[in-house]
Amino acid sequence: MQKIPVGVLGATGMVGQQYIALLADHPWFEVRYVAASPRSAGKPYAEAVAGRWHLSRSYGKGVGDLMVADANDVQSALAAFKKGDCAFVFSALEMAKDEIKALEEAYAAAGIPVVSNASAHRWTPDVPMLIAEINPHHADIIPQQREQRGWDKGFIVVKPNCSIQSYMTPIWALMQKGYEIRRMFVTTLQAVSGAGYPGVPSLDMIDNIVPYIGGEEEKSEQEPLKILGSVQGGTIVNAPGPLVSAHCNRVPVVDGHTACVSLEFGDKKPSIEEVKAIWAQFRALPQELKLPFAPEQPIIVREEADRPQPRKDRDADKAMAVTVGRIRPCKLFDLRFVGLSHNTVRGAAGGGILNAELLKARGYL
Amino acid sequence: MQKIPVGVLGATGMVGQQYIALLADHPWFEVRYVAASPRSAGKPYAEAVAGRWHLSRSYGKGVGDLMVADANDVQSALAAFKKGDCAFVFSALEMAKDEIKALEEAYAAAGIPVVSNASAHRWTPDVPMLIAEINPHHADIIPQQREQRGWDKGFIVVKPNCSIQSYMTPIWALMQKGYEIRRMFVTTLQAVSGAGYPGVPSLDMIDNIVPYIGGEEEKSEQEPLKILGSVQGGTIVNAPGPLVSAHCNRVPVVDGHTACVSLEFGDKKPSIEEVKAIWAQFRALPQELKLPFAPEQPIIVREEADRPQPRKDRDADKAMAVTVGRIRPCKLFDLRFVGLSHNTVRGAAGGGILNAELLKARGYL
Amino acid sequence: MQKIPVGVLGATGMVGQQYIALLADHPWFEVRYVAASPRSAGKPYAEAVAGRWHLSRSYGKGVGDLMVADANDVQSALAAFKKGDCAFVFSALEMAKDEIKALEEAYAAAGIPVVSNASAHRWTPDVPMLIAEINPHHADIIPQQREQRGWDKGFIVVKPNCSIQSYMTPIWALMQKGYEIRRMFVTTLQAVSGAGYPGVPSLDMIDNIVPYIGGEEEKSEQEPLKILGSVQGGTIVNAPGPLVSAHCNRVPVVDGHTACVSLEFGDKKPSIEEVKAIWAQFRALPQELKLPFAPEQPIIVREEADRPQPRKDRDADKAMAVTVGRIRPCKLFDLRFVGLSHNTVRGAAGGGILNAELLKARGYL
Amino acid sequence: MQKIPVGVLGATGMVGQQYIALLADHPWFEVRYVAASPRSAGKPYAEAVAGRWHLSRSYGKGVGDLMVADANDVQSALAAFKKGDCAFVFSALEMAKDEIKALEEAYAAAGIPVVSNASAHRWTPDVPMLIAEINPHHADIIPQQREQRGWDKGFIVVKPNCSIQSYMTPIWALMQKGYEIRRMFVTTLQAVSGAGYPGVPSLDMIDNIVPYIGGEEEKSEQEPLKILGSVQGGTIVNAPGPLVSAHCNRVPVVDGHTACVSLEFGDKKPSIEEVKAIWAQFRALPQELKLPFAPEQPIIVREEADRPQPRKDRDADKAMAVTVGRIRPCKLFDLRFVGLSHNTVRGAAGGGILNAELLKARGYL
CATH class of the missing domain: 3.40.50.720 (NAD(P)-binding Rossmann-like Domain)
Known part of the structure; x- marks a missing residue:
């Protein structure tokens, strides 16, 4: 060709x-x-x-x-x-x-x-x-x-x-199976490459974290609504939900945004095992079309207690997969998990x- | 003496x-x-x-x-x-x-x-x-x-x-002023000194974070209930709340645990300005008694957009004060803030x- | 096959x-x-x-x-x-x-x-x-x-x-061209992966370096002599030189050992340009035999003022090449340079x- | 007063x-x-x-x-x-x-x-x-x-x-006791605070070192000659030596410059024990005058195999002392040691x- x-x-x-x-x-x-x-x-x-x-x-x-x-x-x-x-x-x-x-x-x-x-x-x-x-x-x-x-x-x-990509595909995979997501709390731990070069000074990132990234929380709360919206006439109309509260932090990591997420479903709630199965089996149009940059498995589910981790998981499947782990019930909402993706590749x-x-x-x- | x-x-x-x-x-x-x-x-x-x-x-x-x-x-x-x-x-x-x-x-x-x-x-x-x-x-x-x-x-x-100390005193200061706290989401970014020595291997902390600390989330969810409990007969009876969902992460910081917190109040809700005033003015028995290790001001309120930060704020007031910042409304609950304290001193x-x-x-x- | x-x-x-x-x-x-x-x-x-x-x-x-x-x-x-x-x-x-x-x-x-x-x-x-x-x-x-x-x-x-590999091949390339190397000073900045897992505690590697690695300096001073030695009868007899003084440090880098080297030649001394040319053109038996893991160019010469750097250069040519830079005269000996190789792959x-x-x-x- | x-x-x-x-x-x-x-x-x-x-x-x-x-x-x-x-x-x-x-x-x-x-x-x-x-x-x-x-x-x-201060006082202490120092090799591992703010980008300092600091090697080689020079007429005349070869690196440390040093003495050479004693006992005019910022003991000698380390030793004696360790013979010159001082305080x-x-x-x- x-x-x-x-x-x-x-x-x-x-x-x-x-x-x-x-x-x-x-x-x-x-x-x-x-x-x-x-x-x-x-x-x-x-x-x-x-x-x-x-x-x-x-x-x-x-x-x-x-x-x-x-x-x-x-x-x-x-x-x-x-x-x-x-x-x-x-x-x-x-x-x-x-x-x-x-x-x-x-x-x-x-x-x-x-x-x-x-x-x-x-x-x-x-x-x-x-x-x-x-x-x-x-x-x-x-x-x-x-x-x-x-x-x-x-x-x-x-x-x-870039930062919403560590959890948007998992969210969507559940929605697609009929599970409404009403509300979600997200706390991100974001890599410095997201700020470009020279970007974040090393004096702010050695033995430190910065609990603020300008504009990032607003984007994290609003962009999902357009992505999940619908085309009506010549315009894209926002979805009504999920409602998001985001807290974004900069951490001393080169690449890979980590997100700690708590989800509140609608009336119909999947079991933990069902969530894992939905995520592991999720495939979409890029996979059907076998697009060159499409990850074979868009959502990789890790069972270890301490994964995903940026350095170990960001490169999964050409750095295009989202890796999730720590999938467990939430004490307040329904489901907690950690999502991770490579912010300068996938993101x-x-x-x-x-x-x-x-x-x-x-x-x- | x-x-x-x-x-x-x-x-x-x-x-x-x-x-x-x-x-x-x-x-x-x-x-x-x-x-x-x-x-x-x-x-x-x-x-x-x-x-x-x-x-x-x-x-x-x-x-x-x-x-x-x-x-x-x-x-x-x-x-x-x-x-x-x-x-x-x-x-x-x-x-x-x-x-x-x-x-x-x-x-x-x-x-x-x-x-x-x-x-x-x-x-x-x-x-x-x-x-x-x-x-x-x-x-x-x-x-x-x-x-x-x-x-x-x-x-x-x-x-x-140690990790709950970055937000328990702020929580208590609000409760004491009559503001019930029903539910709270907490995501912590915890320093490696909390794991002792040799503790966390450097291979897990250079260009990385670990989104898991064994037992920490359970402690974070349960210990507040005893601290806020009451002495009845010869036993301490747990308080009924607040209900807590905690997500605990290990980050490449030597000392200082950071917590991203979202609070849901009861029916009576303070304004942001009121919260800041309550925290800045909070004094308790150690301050009244002028105990040697008591911080003069137990809760330090920072107004900068990007504070508190572990390396810059952990040593505040003999490393015994809790520093709070990013006090703002929450999209889902009522109030969001970031709290920080020195885990091996205050904690x-x-x-x-x-x-x-x-x-x-x-x-x- | x-x-x-x-x-x-x-x-x-x-x-x-x-x-x-x-x-x-x-x-x-x-x-x-x-x-x-x-x-x-x-x-x-x-x-x-x-x-x-x-x-x-x-x-x-x-x-x-x-x-x-x-x-x-x-x-x-x-x-x-x-x-x-x-x-x-x-x-x-x-x-x-x-x-x-x-x-x-x-x-x-x-x-x-x-x-x-x-x-x-x-x-x-x-x-x-x-x-x-x-x-x-x-x-x-x-x-x-x-x-x-x-x-x-x-x-x-x-x-x-592992650590001598960041400079041994460059040394050899010069010797092979007839330039005797009498003495050399080496200071290494070594990655934590060299110490295995759990290896170096993160408390020693965040905002810190450790100017000591047990046994490493002795190895660095002695092993070159055997490598450059000759087979005589059924035994390998050490070469008489070069004499080496090594100072080995552990630094907060995941992979990639960096070495700062000063060389004293024998009576015949190459020019800086000659050194660069010898290194860039160096090929050896693995290259002739086209061995699968052989780097195409065993020694990569960088002209930028601030290279080689571990994160940017360690993966060069399947992480099997040695990258050198800062090639310049030495105020005391004849030549100074910085060498770098991937310690867990090449090394x-x-x-x-x-x-x-x-x-x-x-x-x- | x-x-x-x-x-x-x-x-x-x-x-x-x-x-x-x-x-x-x-x-x-x-x-x-x-x-x-x-x-x-x-x-x-x-x-x-x-x-x-x-x-x-x-x-x-x-x-x-x-x-x-x-x-x-x-x-x-x-x-x-x-x-x-x-x-x-x-x-x-x-x-x-x-x-x-x-x-x-x-x-x-x-x-x-x-x-x-x-x-x-x-x-x-x-x-x-x-x-x-x-x-x-x-x-x-x-x-x-x-x-x-x-x-x-x-x-x-x-x-x-700032960077020469980690070894100049030790050098001087030996010279003052009659030990000429002819030549010295110095490799520094310098903290990021030396570059000011914003200074070194975090992308260059996470999982990395930079083996170059513009102008630093020249300063390290020349400034000692003026400091050790003599006032003649209305001008300061450089000392003829020691001759210095410096290699300067930036490492992911907040404060504290570390220097790996090899010394060649003149004909008269002190023993290792003598060197340690000279350093531990060194006092100078600031100590005699009891100046407020003078460290009581300007040179602190550590006997542990792995000291000095920036985070543990930089703050010694109001961050004004130089800490030395790893005092041992050099394979090529006479003496090797590691020196450390706080670059933004002492330096x-x-x-x-x-x-x-x-x-x-x-x-x-």
Whole structure:
């Protein structure tokens, strides 16, 4: 199969680097266009990231030689698009929210689909916020999005915040089996890579934790409602629940967000054994379609008393699986568990790639 | 004032060392008797802890020269008692629960009061589990304890688990002002010193967290009920609430347990400002009595968005204060906050010393 | 090709697990026999390591079902050998040195070759201490070893200590080009995985370093002399130099030993550029033979000012390459550099596997 | 005694905060003037550092209320000087080197003595670089400095880089006893607080070390020569030795620089026991003068195999002592040892305060 040429916007940043690394041997996609800030523009990618490459995995040889374009220059991307070097872009832009919003729209308007990792368009009503295993049908708003915007081939899809991914798929798996979830308490212990580079100072993370991450609790409480919402007319209407109370902490972990969760079901309540079985057996569209980045088993259930743990479980199944453990009754609600996922793979670039695979399989790319 | 001679049982262990260090310049107490396992017995204390002293603060010169006794040898303590070298003992014994239980009773039966840090007697109905600011009146069960046991001067008091201290005093301060607390969710991020030495392997704590501490969640859910209970006849009867759901994690922090808490009040609910005022103004018996280890302000309220933090707040007011922050409404219950206290000072040796000061001030020592 | 069945002694320990994980997809070898302490014996491997598996990479499905044998029971291994389940063993035994020495000899005497990771036989004069890129010809002492011991097919080869591997191959590459190295200063910053599990307590590794590792400096000063020695008669005679002064520290890093090295050359001294070129171009027998675990480029030269770094460079080329950087003149000697290698892969199990591949290619297995 | 009013320039930065905290209960000095960048100027100190205070120790109540001045505004300091609020200043300025140089000279020219922690003037020939135990006599260049500059009462003294303090006093103690030190190898493991705040990103310090600190090796190799130099005419002439080769690493430690040192003596060589005795008995002018910040015993000798360690030894004797251990012969040179000191106290603010105490005792302040 001829690989699809793709571009990465914000290619020199933390998430951008993760995209470049993860796409190195992708069976469907090939990075042929990279764009970043004016500071990096005009340099070969290898030079632009020299001394700033944060991953142990390297970028592919071809990518190192690519000339970095200015991400603000949509015309440059359009030229690449026309030349057949950039069928769509992954957006890992790091700018002010408003700038990202406008810029992603400019790419889409120019006919270039945008699969975004940025938070700018998460609450735009006609932009789907996709977790491929949960709401792949939200992608079907794309034709309406195009129509409403007057866009021909371009469109925008986004993915949600990284920290909710450690528990959203487990929640959904239970809901899908008919178990309403009314309320949930979540306390997260989040890795520093989620804050980018330089990000969190080491003086705050040696022999310390920081019990606060700006904006994170609000996102954790609101984003699930859109993901679980429904497409009505040309807009995505929030689900009424579950109601969430989130407490987000930064801890001295490189990668991997851990979440301690308590769930209150509706009137129908599953047994602990039933929950474990539902999670272990959960499969969704990405698994049916055998998408390259889809984990074989989206939810891995661990029986040991002290798992999941970030360093031991974050890399499970290409770092795309969610690992759950400590599944037990709650003294106040119905069920307690601990969920964990890799925040820069499953929660960021890997999740974006899986979304693109889904869109390709569904004919949108 | 002539200082009261005291003994420390388990003096070479982690908590024992903390007792020795904290008592170095104590205005009322002076360590004149140290006892540990047979392995250490017969050596000068300095030799017994050589290469095993874990604190930056050192032991006093006099203590280094004390000959370590065998903690199992109650007669030896009794001889010291009679010689005027040991009016009572702090117990930081590290043995099997049953052995500690029997041994502490043997000391008490021999006429030597035991102020214990061990968990063995926490659920013995006539043994008070004291937090000096919360339930000092539980000490008044001592005469009944003596009578029931046939003990003359000896008695046993204990202190609760270290991790609940980061939120129990704040909870109590609100209850005392007439605000019933029905239910609470607690997620703790606990320091490694709580597991003793060698304790948690570094392979589990570098770039990692462990979402499990054996027995800790059960203690966190049950101990508050006894602390808030009432003395009825010769026994302490549990309070009916609050109902607690606890999730306990081990994190890469040396000292200082952090707790993320959500509270559900009864029908009467304080405002956020009222909560802050109650906490900042809270004073209790140790403050009235001006006990040496009593923090001036038992609950310190921080207004910064990202506090309390273990390394920055654990040492507040001789490491005896509880620091609270992020006081805000809860999306599901009524109030959320983060509490923090020093687990080996406030939560262990320092708390034990404060209990002894209270008992002295009340005439029991 | 039919895979060669191999056994792993000490299969449940830290290094044993690393062997199991690394051999999971090995093109030549297949683990068909696992042995450990009597405590684990008689259980399926999966059960024996449940809750004690320390790697993110898992063991293969087949290995999980293998019944663990008692490593002390050579007859059991012999039976597996005769059944065709164990052509040779990797020894990752963790016992007293004398016991390991005797036990490895018993396996060899029984006709089972032993490729060992243990230190017990490092100083046995007729046992080669191999680094496959440096002294592969030392393997040619095997026939003499057999003859001297009266062994038929069995033999023992060992590998050196993990920490010297971060600089021995670079040293050798220079020597091979005719540059004598007279003296060298080495200061190591070693990862905690080198101490096994539970190993170093987290209380010693959070906000701390420990400037001492028992026995490590002596090994670092002596082992190079044997590795660089020559086979004379049936014994390996030490090289006269280089003379080494080593200072070994334990630091809060999971995997990857870093070494700061200063070299004093003999009369002939290479330029900095020559050193870089020699290292970048260095290839040896494992590369010529294209052994599966051989890194393509054994020494990777980094030009950035702040590399190598453990987390970013330890996994280079299957975690089998040595990465060097900060190559610069020394104010006192001639050359300074920083070397880094993965201590449990290149420095332990991976190095052992490469040795076995070499022995196979040379006809000894 | 009436306390001497002092000012702190750069009072809101990392070292500035340390000055403020350490001076809180100083018996001779009282902070009555604080200056910082224009951003902080005009605010009360408490407000200027709100959310940016990095120490567990707090600033004194009086200081919190002080209005922050603009450090560039020498007239403002002069007004305070005239009002009797600022007899001299501690400089913890964080600006470009040239700006600091000019600004410190402007203060001195205005008649305000400057006791500086900045590196700007370390190589100015008539500015002494003081370690109070080593070269207190260098202060005697002050009259010549004033004369050469045409300054009346103002002058500038500086202190050397933090990392060399972990071994310079031990070196000096041996030199003073007649043992020439010809050459020395030093490898440092330096704490992150040395890089200020935000300083080193946590992504570089979790499960990692960085074997490079810009400019640090050069300083470590050159500064000892000035400290050990002699005042000749109006200038300080470097000592000819010792020759130093330094390798500097950043490690995940909050406070406390560790140094692994190898020494080559001249023809006369002390025994190990003699070295230990010389160090344990070393006392210097600050001890004779009983200066408030002088450690009673400037060099603490530890006999345990695994000390000194940063977390356990950095706070020794008000964090002003140097702790040494692992004193043993060197395989290549004569003596090896490990030295440790607190980089932000002994190596920065505490060292500056001790210098000021010395200058006061000598009549310069």
